[in-house]
Amino acid sequence: MARWAAHADTSVGRVVRVDRGVAHVLTEDGPLRAGFGGNLLAAVAKDATAAPCTGDWVVVREWPDHRLTVEQVLPRRTAVVRATAGEQSHGQVLCANVDLAAVVVALHPLPVPARVDRLLSLAWGSGARPLVVLTKDDVVSDGEQVAEDLAVELPDVEVVRTSTVTGLGIDRLAALVAGGLTLALLGSSGHGKSSLVNALVGTDVLGTRAIRDDGRGRHTSVRRELVVLPGGGAVIDTPGLRGIGLIDEGGLAGAFADVVALAAGCRFRDCTHRSEPGCAVNAALEDGTLSRRRYESWRMLLREADAMAARKTARLRGEQNRERKRRMREHGTGR
Ligand SMILES: Nc1nc2c(ncn2[C@@H]2O[C@H](COP(=O)(O)OP(=O)(O)OP(=O)(O)O)[C@@H](O)[C@H]2O)c(=O)[nH]1
Ligand SMILES: [Mg+2]
Ligand SMILES: [Zn+2]
Incomplete structure (x- = not known):
């Protein structure tokens, strides 16, 4: 009782x-x-x-x-986790139980592909379905072309073009979550994440602000916030992500599944994909199946993921050493 x-x-x-x-x-x-x-x-x-x-x-x-x-x-179904370079060895959970993880990138100034790759690695690592949302379509004339080029490069990811000024693409985002799903918005400051939330809700529930002219404007949103949508589903707004520490190997493998599949065909298991004979990645570069840009982006993020993994190992070893010394001290004094 x-x-x-x-x-x-x-x-x-x-x-x-x-x-x-x-x-x-x-x-x-x-x-x-x-x-x-x-x-x-x-x-x-x-x-x-x-x-x-x-x-x-x-x-x-x-x-x-x-x-x-x-x-x-309760156990998390999915989690957007940012690897941290600092003291925490577990990373930082940005949000949990999301079904769709959208990389939000403005069409103006022109999206930086390496930045998209980086954010997509974070999105893939969450276990949610990744998505690219291009914003501010109203300020460019070639939005459709940019979206198409991205879609060709990222065949596994839906690319949605949006504008909160003309309303383009907002219905598509609403439809994606309508069945009660949760959409997380991830991206740099000023790219229009909070504006998307307001457009989806239909009223200004979140503050938004133009980036300062020197491009170093403070982040407008400071909190991660879940907003329930009138048409069903929910959207999570996050503060602008700075570049560092986003990469873990799992997410990278998802974002570059095509390259990982190629690498599995290399002659040597420890191939570094630079100039080894029988390198399938290099063969794809030569016959044009893999773009040089994507290859460079992958290598850069791979180096970062390796460095991150090495730091984590060092940190764990440090923790173990400290623990061992503590135990030795305790037992050594005999008290
Ligand atoms: N022209 C145009 N401007 C937009 C659009 N979406 C957002 N903006 C503007 O871009 C600026 C930044 O938008 P926010 O929604 O605050 O950006 P954010 O990604 O939430 O930024 P942080 O909170 O700092 O991470 C604001 O001045 C918006 O009015 C759009 O579709 N078209
Ligand atoms: Mg915001
Ligand atoms: Zn190789």
Whole structure:
């Protein structure tokens, strides 16, 4: 009976935003705000990725004094995780349980393909379906051509051209999530992510701002935020991503599945795809199946992923050494 009563005090909801240790959660009974429960805090102290993040499904408990706490984060179906170069060895979870991960890139100034590749690696790594959303179509005249060129280079990824001024492509995005799916918007600052959310909702629910003329404008959005759409589904806005630390090997393999498939055909298993005999990647470069641009982009990101993996190994080794020394000290003093 007591057990049943305890369960009656809990509910499940979805995190729309986390703000200084307070989770804003949408439940069947409406929105609520909850702190982190004791067990959750202990888990977060060990591993920051255990903290609730936007898009998470969580169990919230109401205490006799009406305090609300998040007791549990339900297992994540997908997660957009940014590899970090810093102290955290687990990376940073940007958002969770998304079905579609959109790389948002403005058509003006002209998209930088290497940047798209980088963001797509992040999107692929999430486990969600990646998508490229080109924005600001109204300010260019060759949007269709740019989209076509991208689509040829990225056969596995849908490319959607949009404009929040003319409304182009907004219905397509709405249709993609209409069945109750969640779309995450990822990309650099000023490329129009929050504007897309506003266009999808139909009113200005999020702040947007022009980039400063020197191109170094502060990021407008500072929080990751889930917004439920009137036509069904949800969209997650994220603050502009700076370049660093996006790459992990899994995501890279997804974004460059064609190159990975080629590499499997190289004569040597440890082929570096530079000038080895029997290199299938180089053969594809020569016969034009693989573009030089894409090859360069892949190699650059691969180097970064390798460096990231090496740093992670070093960090883990450092942690193990510290732990061993700590144990030795404890036992060494005999107290
Ligand atoms: N002409 C035109 N301008 C747009 C479009 N979409 C966004 N903008 C403008 O681009 C600027 C940046 O848009 P935001 O939506 O704030 O960009 P963001 O990606 O959310 O930026 P951060 O929050 O800093 O990451 C704003 O001045 C918008 O009005 C579009 O389709 N056409
Ligand atoms: Mg924004
Ligand atoms: Zn090779």
